[in-house]
Amino acid sequence: MVKPTLLAYPRPPIGRGPQRIGSSAIRDLLAIAQRAEVISLAGGLPDPDTFPTDAIARATAELLAGDPASVLQYGPTDGCDALREVVAASAGADPAGVLVTSGSQQALDLVARTVLDPGDVAVVADPAYVGALQALRGSGAELAPIPSDEHGLRVDLLADALHAGLRPKLVHVVATFDNPTGATLDPRRRVALAELAEEFGFWIVDDDPYGAIRWRGTAPTPLRTLTDRTIALGSTSKVLCPGLRVGWAIAPPELETALAIVKQSADLHTSALSQQIAARLLGDRQAMGEQLDRLRRTYRARAEALGRALERHLPGTLAFTPPAGGMFLWCRLADHVRPEATTTELLGEALDAGVAFVPGAAFAAGPGGHDRHLRLSFATGAPAELDEAARRLATVLR
Ligand SMILES: Cc1ncc(COP(=O)(O)O)c(C=O)c1O
Secondary structure, eight states: OOOOOTTTSOOOOOOSHHHHHOOOHHHHHHHHHTSTTOEEOSOOOOOGGGSOHHHHHHHHHHHHHHOHHHHHSOOOTTOOHHHHHHHHHHHTOOGGGEEEESHHHHHHHHHHHHHOOTTOEEEEEESOOHHHHHHHHHTTOEEEEEEEETTEEOHHHHHHHHHTTOOOSEEEEOOSSOTTTOOOOOHHHHHHHHHHHHHHTOEEEEEOSSTTOBOSSOOOOOGGGTOTTEEEEEESTTTTOGGGOOEEEEOOHHHHHHHHHHHHHHHSSOOHHHHHHHHHHHHOHHHHHHHHHHHHHHHHHHHHHHHHHHHHHSTTTEEOOOOSBSSEEEEEEOTTSSTTOOHHHHHHHHHHHTEEOEEGGGGOOSSOOOTTEEEEEOSSSOHHHHHHHHHHHHHHHO
16 A cells, blocks of 8 residues: 655645735734844834733732622623723713724724625725734725825725725724824814715724824814714723723624624633723723823823934934824835835845834735835834934934
8 A cells, every 4th residue: 555645645725814814014023123132113012111000900909809700700792891881981882882802903803704795895094004904804805995195094085986986895994093104084084984984885994092192182073973884993902001902893783793793703702801900990080091191191202202313313304294192103205315215125224223113015005005104103112212213214214
C-alpha cells in the first residue's frame, strides 16, 4: 500500500472570510511601533493615566462581595438591565432598544451581519474607520465609498449617487470627531443625511466612541434624534478604558431583537462583570463628569502640544485642522515636501527615525489612496514626547 504523503492529505481548507475582511494595517503597524525606541503616534490608544483604576477596583470588590452570582453567572444576551437603563437614559432612548456589546467593534460586526446580505451595498466615508471596513466586508456586502472632507461625509455626493441609482442598505459614519479625519459632520449635512435615509430607506450607523471628548464648541444634534433609521453605537473604551470591552448599539426595538439573535451566535452575552462595573461608573453622574473633564483637559493639552510641535519643527509642511475633540490629527503633506513619496513609503524612514504614524492609504475605502495624508494620534504621548516625535518626523520630512 502507498504511504500517504502530506500532499495527499492536505490540511482542511479555510474559507474566504479572512481574505475578504483583510488584516488591519493599523493593528499590524501597532506591533512594529511597540518597539521601545519608537514614539508611536500611530495607535489610537487612550492614555492609561486616565483609566479610572480605583473606581473599577472598588466597583469590582463591591459587586463580588454583594451578589457574586449576578456578575459571575451567564446573563441575558441583550445586556444587563442596569447598564441598558443607564445608556438609554443618557441618550433619551428606550432601554428595549439598547443592545450591550463586547466593545462597539462587536456592534459594528453584528449590525453588518444582521442588516446586510452578501451582495448588498453599504456606503462608507472615504477615508474610513478601518474596523468598519473589516466588519462590513465580512458580511459579504459591496462597499460604496463616498468622499468626506473637513465637515464630514459629502452628503451632496451621496445624494447624487442615490439619484443615479445607488441603493445602499446602510451608511456608516463616524459623525463626531471622525477616525481618521477628526471631522464632525456639519449640522446641515446631518439633516440632509437623515432626509435621504427616509427617502431611500437605508440605515445610518452613527459610530460614536469619541463624541464625549469635546473641549471646544457645542455638540451637534445626534443623528438618532433626526431619524429613527439610525443605529447609534457607543463605547466605554475611550471614556473609561478599552479593557472592559463594553459598547452598545441603540436601535429601534425590533432591530435590537434581530441584533440580539445574531449576538447569541457570537458570544451569548458580554461579560456580566464588565457590564455591571460600567453601569456603576457611567451611572455615577458626578464621578463621570469629573472623568470627562479630566479626559478633555488631558487630550486638549496634548492636541495643542502636538499642534505647536508641528509648527515649531515642521513649519509649512503639514496642513491640518486643529481638532475640537477626539484623538486624531489628519495631516496632508504640502506639495513641495518629498513630492516623489507616498506616506506609506515614508513610514519606513520614520520608523528608522524613531517615530510612527499611520499612512493615509490604511484608511482608503475607494480608488484614491490618501497617499499624501497621515494620521497622527496625540492621545498617548505626554507633551514633551509629542515634541520629540515632531522633531523626529522633521528629520524625515525636511
Ligand atoms: C470609530 C470607531 N468605532 C469603533 C471603535 C471600536 O472601539 P471599541 O470596540 O473599543 O468600542 C473604534 C476604535 O478605535 C473606533 O475608532
